[in-house]
Amino acid sequence: MTSATLDPAGYGARPRDSRQSGRAWRAARVTVLSEFYERGRVASTLFMLSTRAALTYWLWHALYASTTSSAGLNVRQATTYAMLGVFYIAFRTVNRWAARDTMVQLMLEGTIAYWFLRPVSPRRYYAIRASGDLAYGTGWAVLAYCVCLAGGLVEPPVSTRAGLATLASLALGLVILYYLKLLIDLACFWTTVNFQLMIMYEIVQNVLAGALVPLWFFPAWFTSFDRLLPFQGTLNVPLSLYIGRTPVSQLGGDLAVQAIWIVVLALLSTLVWRRAAERVTVLGG
Amino acid sequence: MFDGRLTVFEQWALYYRINRLNLKAQAAYRGEFVLGLLFGLVWQGSMVLFAGVLLLRFPGLGGWKQGDVLLIASMRLVSHSFYVALFSNIARLSMYVQEGRMDGYLLRPMPVYRQVLLSQFQVNSFGDLLAGAGIFVFAVFRLHIAWTPLIVLYIAAGILGGMMIEAGVQTLLAIAALRFTGTFTWTSWIDQMISTFGNYPLNVLPSPVKDALTFAFPVAFIAYLPAAVVTGHTASAGIPLLLTVASPAIGIAFFLMAKAAWYRSLSLYESVGG
Amino acid sequence: MNINRGTASSPRPGTEGTIVAQGLTKVFHTTARRTGRLSAVSSLIRPQRVAKAAVSDVSFRIDPGELVAFLGPNGAGKSTTIKMLTGILTPSSGRVEVNGLVPHRERIANARRVGAVFGQRSQLWWDLPARDSLGVLADIHGVPPQRFREQVAAFDRILELSAFWDTRARQLSLGQRVRCDLAAALIHDPAVLYLDEPTIGMDVVVKEQVREFLRDQVEQRGRTVVLTTHDMTEVERLAERVILINGGRIVYDGNLDTLRRTHAGAVNGTADLEEIMRHAFGDRAQLEAVQFGAGETGAAQLAAARLAAARLGNGVRS
Numbered sequence: 001m002t003s004a005t006l007d008p009a010g011y012g013a014r015p016r017d018s019r020q021s022g023r024a025w026r027a028a029r030v031t032v033l034s035e036f037y038e039r040g041r042v043a044s045t046l047f048m049l050s051t052r053a054a055l056t057y058w059l060w061h062a063l064y065a066s067t068t069s070s071a072g073l074n075v076r077q078a079t080t081y082a083m084l085g086v087f088y089i090a091f092r093t094v095n096r097w098a099a100r101d102t103m104v105q106l107m108l109e110g111t112i113a114y115w116f117l118r119p120v121s122p123r124r125y126y127a128i129r130a131s132g133d134l135a136y137g138t139g140w141a142v143l144a145y146c147v148c149l150a151g152g153l154v155e156p157p158v159s160t161r162a163g164l165a166t167l168a169s170l171a172l173g174l175v176i177l178y179y180l181k182l183l184i185d186l187a188c189f190w191t192t193v194n195f196q197l198m199i200m201y202e203i204v205q206n207v208l209a210g211a212l213v214p215l216w217f218f219p220a221w222f223t224s225f226d227r228l229l230p231f232q233g234t235l236n237v238p239l240s241l242y243i244g245r246t247p248v249s250q251l252g253g254d255l256a257v258q259a260i261w262i263v264v265l266a267l268l269s270t271l272v273w274r275r276a277a278e279r280v281t282v283l284g285g
Numbered sequence: 286m287f288d289g290r291l292t293v294f295e296q297w298a299l300y301y302r303i304n305r306l307n308l309k310a311q312a313a314y315r316g317e318f319v320l321g322l323l324f325g326l327v328w329q330g331s332m333v334l335f336a337g338v339l340l341l342r343f344p345g346l347g348g349w350k351q352g353d354v355l356l357i358a359s360m361r362l363v364s365h366s367f368y369v370a371l372f373s374n375i376a377r378l379s380m381y382v383q384e385g386r387m388d389g390y391l392l393r394p395m396p397v398y399r400q401v402l403l404s405q406f407q408v409n410s411f412g413d414l415l416a417g418a419g420i421f422v423f424a425v426f427r428l429h430i431a432w433t434p435l436i437v438l439y440i441a442a443g444i445l446g447g448m449m450i451e452a453g454v455q456t457l458l459a460i461a462a463l464r465f466t467g468t469f470t471w472t473s474w475i476d477q478m479i480s481t482f483g484n485y486p487l488n489v490l491p492s493p494v495k496d497a498l499t500f501a502f503p504v505a506f507i508a509y510l511p512a513a514v515v516t517g518h519t520a521s522a523g524i525p526l527l528l529t530v531a532s533p534a535i536g537i538a539f540f541l542m543a544k545a546a547w548y549r550s551l552s553l554y555e556s557v558g559g
Numbered sequence: 560m561n562i563n564r565g566t567a568s569s570p571r572p573g574t575e576g577t578i579v580a581q582g583l584t585k586v587f588h589t590t591a592r593r594t595g596r597l598s599a600v601s602s603l604i605r606p607q608r609v610a611k612a613a614v615s616d617v618s619f620r621i622d623p624g625e626l627v628a629f630l631g632p633n634g635a636g637k638s639t640t641i642k643m644l645t646g647i648l649t650p651s652s653g654r655v656e657v658n659g660l661v662p663h664r665e666r667i668a669n670a671r672r673v674g675a676v677f678g679q680r681s682q683l684w685w686d687l688p689a690r691d692s693l694g695v696l697a698d699i700h701g702v703p704p705q706r707f708r709e710q711v712a713a714f715d716r717i718l719e720l721s722a723f724w725d726t727r728a729r730q731l732s733l734g735q736r737v738r739c740d741l742a743a744a745l746i747h748d749p750a751v752l753y754l755d756e757p758t759i760g761m762d763v764v765v766k767e768q769v770r771e772f773l774r775d776q777v778e779q780r781g782r783t784v785v786l787t788t789h790d791m792t793e794v795e796r797l798a799e800r801v802i803l804i805n806g807g808r809i810v811y812d813g814n815l816d817t818l819r820r821t822h823a824g825a826v827n828g829t830a831d832l833e834e835i836m837r838h839a840f841g842d843r844a845q846l847e848a849v850q851f852g853a854g855e856t857g858a859a860q861l862a863a864a865r866l867a868a869a870r871l872g873n874g875v876r877s
Contacts, residue, residue, distance in 0.1 A: 020667060021701030030695055034686035037727060041467050048474045055482055055494070062489035063343045070342045098467040100383075100685040100729075114682040116647050119670040119747075120699050196320035200327060207331045217338045278649075466729070 024120040028132030034099045035136060041098065045090075049144060053086050057153055071216040077243040078214060080154045084242070085211040087144050088235050091137035092177060092205075103185035104194050116277075123273050126185070130178055158244030165251045166242040172258040173234035179265035180205065180230065186269070189276040210236035216245060230261040300403060307406035318408060325369065325412025328480075329362055333420055336484040347489035352427030353516040358484040359424040360440065361508035362417035364447030365480070370410035372452035374402050376476075379462035379469045387463075388556055398547060401459075428516070436515060439533070443511030446536025450507045451479060453536075453543035460547055463554040483507050488521045499524060503539065506532040574659025575672070576623030576750040576783040578644060583617040583653035585639050586610050613639040614807045616653070621785065623750070626777045628798035629787040632840050636807040637787040638677075641753050644785065645675050658750055671700070674744030678756040681740050683728040689739040690724040693746055700747035707746070714742040717772045734765035741772065752776065754786035758793060770796050791832040805840055 035042060060082050064075035073081070096102045106112040115122040148154040157163035184201050187194045206212050208231035215223055215236045226232050237254045240246040246254075291299065312318050336358045340351055378401060381387050390400045430436065454475055462468040487495045487509050499505040505524070510532040513522050519529050528535070588610050614636040621627050629637045642648040643655055646662025646669050655662060662669040683692040690711070697707040715721050718738045723731060731739065737757060744752060754773075758766045770793065776782045788794060794801060794815065801818060803811035811818055815832075822835040 023698040023701050026698040027695050030684050058490050111680045113647050118699050119667050191316050196317045203331050212335050213338050217342050
């Protein structure tokens, strides 16, 4: 055997043998690189977003043309909420279709097998890539927000405290979003395809989070029911704090509900990951 | 040589068989299938919710009565459901190109466009139609207009024209998909734009924006302008009366133009892979 | 399967590059499609489950630095066997040990010591230039930058990757992509390399280049290589030892020359391997393999792919 040239244990790193690679987090850059190598995609994102935002702005101003207050919101509050909702829809997830990198595409092409052949657990790899998506989306969202803020299209937060409260609940909301998306993706291990589930989820998420219409315009029975679900914590809670529709004093209760959902979803996803790994058998053939 | 020309009857029998097989193939994925049936309902339901919530909160939008605005929304929904049932596979073209299925279509003795339309049975369209029909009936009871055969005929023509506009826009986009990757984000953008802004009297928007949504991206012709004719709001539309009244015909003309452009552009196709 | 960390364990010394399989069996449970009236509806409500053994009682031992080819018609169980060796599939019964580790139990530790290329399934990121993909994989495997550069330079010498590694994967030709995938599978310098139909669909020049690379990996680097293929020339050029699988069982395991000699008489004295294969598996099996040699794509997966093509557009709304 000519194993003198081989160091299969990984560059003398034998003690770290079954530990995962410390540099693996750098895989998060795949999303950013993919998007920037496709410049046309970035340009069209810009165009689509600005038209949508502009139309939303005009529509809400038109709606308020004959009234000053509706559902406890004035025109500036409602417009700010709606505009930030547009950014939420646009940057909540990165669309990996064109990059052939959605869970369902990996499943159908069988390339998901490679996830199980790397010294990083699929679970961690998924989280790394999702954080790359989040960083990329956040970058755009912050840019869009700053432009709109400078142009007076959206209002700044009603107070510094409200702004900080918004950030706190937004952070928890993003964790909830991560787990929800993860569960939808993991469904692929059972159903192979999850297209319908995915789009159904997108719609439900957008409606119940308040991204389509601010939740304040919905009837009371609807919002009290929605309050129990995880979705509104991802957008309505932070935005309502931001525009001053809910007082900062309510923050504690909202954070508690979000935290409970995070715990529930985290436990559920741990369970599902474990089962999913057992389901990899269906990939064989 | 084998002359495989089909009679009209044989053609329809073939379409029926293809659709039946497609349906069967999709039923193999049980959860997906059931969700597909529900999908149209949920999607359109959320759009109706959007329009409904705003209508309740902001009555008298752009000088239109509630029932009148509902007519716009319901005409759009019904025309959209027909579009989904008959034409929406064309919006999948970018996927077919990516998958290499387009190569196969070019090899078969049937028009490529028709093969694309037949590529999949639209389970969604049931839900779409259900939602559309429901809100349409609802709107009809709230409309205070004199029902004449001409009005009924005009509404039907308007729905047809609306379907044609949507099909035409997506067909034009499909032409781009022959050459460029990643056009499907545009598909979804168009879908969203139409479902969000196709439900309102567009005269509430600033005039240049309204004009853009009429002449650059013909959302206005889908439901707003036909409904304006029916409900007598043509004056506030700010568009030549003849053009407003002719919107169903414009829809059909627009589609025919898009289809002609499609057949001229097939040569643009660049197969994937090396 | 342990999806998190493999249990902390180091392989026993002297087991690197060794593969041992004993009584390996894999049973799949699938949903049967019914035929006839209302079949779609009844499958929807009450699907029928069917068990099928893809691999039964397979045993062999592969030593370090060996190159072994698995041969057999489509659906014979080659890919399933390879997937069990990689740890992707957990055997229904039997024992498997690679580099002294049980792959499906000690997943992370195993992943550091094996590399794999599954036919046309690329692990490169579609929108990234190939070199960027290699860089990301090096990070995932924790390969230090200096080592990474050396590795890539070494691969480039035979595979000539630099000619196209700044091209995005989506624009690479098949041959270029598989060469990049080979580099991707070896970026962490594994002792064992699995190749499931690596040269399928490639032109002769590229095939020869890949073979040269594999020979170099075995002879110079001492890697153990396990490959499945339908390409008989490949087997003749590369493998001394072949394992023939049919119907999920091993029908021959041994020297290629011995196989040739045993069957030579039966097929009119020819030493042509394709003739021998035809003799071993029957005409139909081999013909199928030659015509449709598109990997072990099961019927279910094909159906899924077809449906995917049809349904993909649905995702566009999201």
